[in-house]
Structures are given as structure tokens and as C-alpha cells.
Amino acid sequence: MIRTVFIAPLLATGLLLTACNSGAPTYISTSSASQPTLDVSATGYANVAPDRAIVSAGVVQQGKTAGEAMEANAKLMTAVFAELKSVKIPKSDITTSQLSLQPQYDYRDNKTPVISGYEARNTVTVKSDDIEKIGPMLDALVRAGVNNINQVNFTVKDPKSALDTARQEAITEAREKAQNMATAAGVKLGPLMSLNESSGGQMPQPIMMRAAAMESSGFSTPISAGDQTLSVRVNMSYGIAQ
Template sequence: MIRHLTATALALAPFVTPLSAAAQVATVPPVMIDGTLLDVSATGVSTRTPDIATIRAGVVTQSATAAAALSANADRMAGVLAALKSAGVEARDIQTSTISLQPQYRYTEGQAPAITGYQASNTVSVRFRDIARSGRILDTLVKQGANQIEGPALSIDKADAATDEARVDAVAKARARAELYAKAAGLRVDRIVSIGESGDSFPQPPMPVMMMRAEKASADTAVAAGEQDVKVTIAVRFLLK
């Protein structure tokens, strides 16, 4: 009888052992921390002067037929692109944004809409790496046929160093805040348990929109670069003792 039970137990052993191991892993007790946990959120800031200006320059033309509208649009856009090239804007900084052709309608009560002509538009996105020259180039574009301009949007070309500075600033602010809480509670900061980053923030000022319908603009349109803040927000968990 004893031998039979022993054999049965041995036969079941391979099936029981993995289940027992899994049960042991699932029931591992959490590590107890000797101290008080403090969660702090902080935002680090680094300030830079923008060195990139981006604008959208377009040509809008109207004509009685679709072909004529597109043809006129292509001619004027060729002048705009040539002006950008002459101003020293590199090909990599010019990108077509939209091309559209839309019928224009006349609406009469009691009648179906009637097509009166067509409107063609072609818009390119242009990056200026010399913000000081961007205003003068805008004026040149208008003289060359651009009658729709949006921008500029100012940004930082290489923001990695600024982002790292913001991270260091965020950690310093979090540490200072933790020291303040610890002192108020009669404790001390022992160590950082964890750090989490919620992402980079590159706030852009609102892009003003300029709809230019005249053939000429006033000379030397001013574009002021100003300053921009690069922000990084982190969540830090401290152990206080």
C-alpha cells in the first residue's frame, strides 16, 4: 500500500512542481520600504532665441476655365520659387503644402448653382534659417506674385541641448521641493526611488495670418525672433527618513 502511494506521488510530481513554482512566483510579497514616500512633480525650463522661421507662401489665381486658372497659377508660382532661390533659400527648405482647384459658383434663388469660373491655389512651406532676412524675403515674394502668406512660425532648430538643460533644471527643482517637504515634516531626503518624464514641450506662439491681395508690400517687413521656452516636466518619487 505504501509503495503504491509512493509511486502515485512520484507520477504526479512532474505535474505538481511547475504549478507550485508558479504559485510561489505569484505570491512573492512586495518589498517593504523603510521610510516615507514623497511624489513631486516639477517643470524645468530652458530659454533660447529661435533660429528658424517657417512661413506658408501661396499663389491664388482665378479664371473662366480650369486650365487657364492652373496655367496662370503655375506661371506665378514659378516666379515665387525663383525668388526664393535667388534669395538663397535652399531646396531642402521648400516643400509643397497644398495644390487645389475649385469651381466658383453663382447662387440664384430657385435655380441650380452655376459655375462662373475656377480658382487655383498652390502653397509652399518655406523655412528661413536667417530670421533677420525673412521679412525682406516676404516682401520679395509678394512682389513676385505671392498673394497668400501665413506666418511666420518661429522655432529652435537644434533643441537637444536646451531640452537637456530643462531636464537638469527640473530635477533640481524637484529635489529642492522634496527638501522643503522633508524639513517641514522633520525628516530628511534619503534617495530618489524613481523618475518619470512626461515629454518635451516646445510652445509655439500663435501663427499670425496675413492675407495679401496687393501686388506690393511695404519695404522691410519686420520679423522679431524674441525668445522661446523649452520645458520638460518630470515626476520624481523620493524616500524620506
């Protein structure tokens, strides 16, 4: 997301790139009205613990005929939905994200491939705000018939507070950088003329799992959400006082 606030018209016609320790770009520019400006950028960060898990899991079944594959898949998925209901996952937090039926081909000695069977896939996306129960829930789903767990992602339901913290850090750093640059250049920093920002997040690596390994293990699957790092980058333009 990018937001821009124009505090005063800025008509730059030339740019002089100057070095800074942080590696972020800093510019001194001159407008057509001989109004010099100093442009700086900075990024602020905030760490926050995720409070929502998003699981993508499902069932893959094969059969000699399309109907056989779909019937076998439907039987297991019925058990999966029953298991989700038993652990009190609301229907509104369960979404079918993929349903497919594909022929399987037999390739032999440069001959035309022939259909040898069919594969049915049914995948659901499940949201849960109780991260502590994700591991046991995955184990229960595997016992119910899930044999394909794509990934588990963690997110923050309301990142506003963390983004506010990151934004304040970025603006403070940019302001200090501008003041230091002005002092080093022997000029006086003028008013803020424009400000824009872009925000983003750095998600932890998704947890990839093998359902077969989980099914054969007698242990509960451990899950750790870690921290998520949110960032806000600001670009600020100051006038140079005459």
C-alpha cells in the same frame, strides 16, 4: 515626449495629497510592503532665440475654366520659384505643401448652384536659417506674384542645450521640494525610486500677414523672432527612510 526611469519598484496602494506653495502636486504614499514614498513634480524653463524661420506662402488664382485658373497659377508660381532661387534658397528647403483646384459656385434664389469658375491654389513651405532676410524675402515673393501668406513660424534647430538647462532646473526644484516636504512632515528623505519627464515648447504666436497690404507698401516688412520658451516637467518619487 515622455521618458520614464524606474530606479526601484514602486507599489503604491494609498495616496495622501499634501499642499505646496508652487501648486504642483506632491504626494506621500504607502506601498503594500509598508514602504512609504513621497512624490513630487516640478517644471523647468529655458529661453532661447529661434534660429530658423518657416514660411507658408503661395498663389491663389481664379479663372472661368479649370485650365485657365491652373495656367494663371502656374505662371505666377514659376516666378515665385525663380525668386526663391535668386535669394539662394536651396530646393531642399522648399516644399509644395498644398495644390488644389476647386469649382466656385453661384448660389441664386433657392436654385441649384451652378459653377461660375474655378480657383487654383498652390502653397509652398520655405525654411530659412537667415532670419534677418525673411522680411525682404517676403516682399520679393509678393512682387513675384504671391498673394497668400499663411504664416511665419520660428523654431530652434537644436534645442538640446536649452532642454538640458530646463531639465536641470526642474530636477533641482523637485529635489528641494521633496526635501522641504520631508522636513515639514518630520520624516527623513530616502533614495530616489523613480523619475520621469516630459518636454515641450511654447512657440511664439505665428505672424499672420496680408499680401495685398505688403504689395502696396513701400517699406520692407519688419520681422522679429522673439524668444522661444522650452520646458521640461519631471515627476520624482522618493522613499521615506525608516
